[in-house]
Amino acid sequence: MLNKLIVLAALLLPACFANAHEYKTGELEIAHPWSQELPPNAQTVAAYFLITNKGKTADRLLSVDSPIAGAAELHEHVMQNDMMKMQQVPSVEIPAGGTVTFAPMAYHVMLLELKDRSLLSDGKRFALTMHFEKSADVTVEVAVQKSAPDAMQAHMHTP
Structure with missing residues (x-):
């Protein structure tokens, strides 16, 4: 079920971000980096985006960094024992x-x-x-928004 939701989000997001900011490095395109506005007491913030590989060979996102943070980590959500769990990953393959x-x-x-x-x-x-x-490394601007883009709202609230 989770995989279907991720695929649905991937299909809906490009239409939602038609006028959004995009970046390119090599054969990779990064579409609409965004983050949700932080409540005053939040200790961390998450950043989101789409990476499309237009090339014929896979690439890999190895790491990220930002001047607003002392550390940045790549994470994923996985289902373990009927519970959704967030975990750090060493890299993410872009097929x-x-x-x-x-x-x-x-x-x-x-x-x-x-x-x-x-x-x-x-x-x-x-x-x-x-x-x-x-x-090559690429620096993007992450847009901070009060709430997730419309396509993301549907993804976030789907059981």
């Missing part, structure tokens, strides 16, 4: 000709040890640098 969705309840970037909370309110943007195995 040739495929799209990987970074979204709530899927892969995402966790930013820890937050330094500049002023950039985490609605309408602001912050930098996030992605480091790939084959493609």
Whole structure:
């Protein structure tokens, strides 16, 4: 069921982000990096986006970093013993000709040890640098929003 939801989100997101900001490095396209506005007491924030590989060979997202955080980790949600659990992953494969969705309840970037909370309110943007195995590093601007994009709202509330 979770895989179907992730596929649905991947199919819906491109239409939702038709006018959104996009970035390219090598054969990879990164679409609409976003994060949800933080409540005042939050200790971490997550960043989301789509990575599409237009190439004929797989690539791999090895790590990320941001000037607003002391640490950044790649995470995924997995089902273990009938419970959804978040866990850190060492890297994320971007298959040739495929799209990987970074979204709530899927892969995402966790930013820890937050330094500049002023950039985490609605309408602001912050930098996030992605480091790939084959493609060059790329720095994107993550748009902070009060709530998830419409396609994400449907994904987040589907049982």
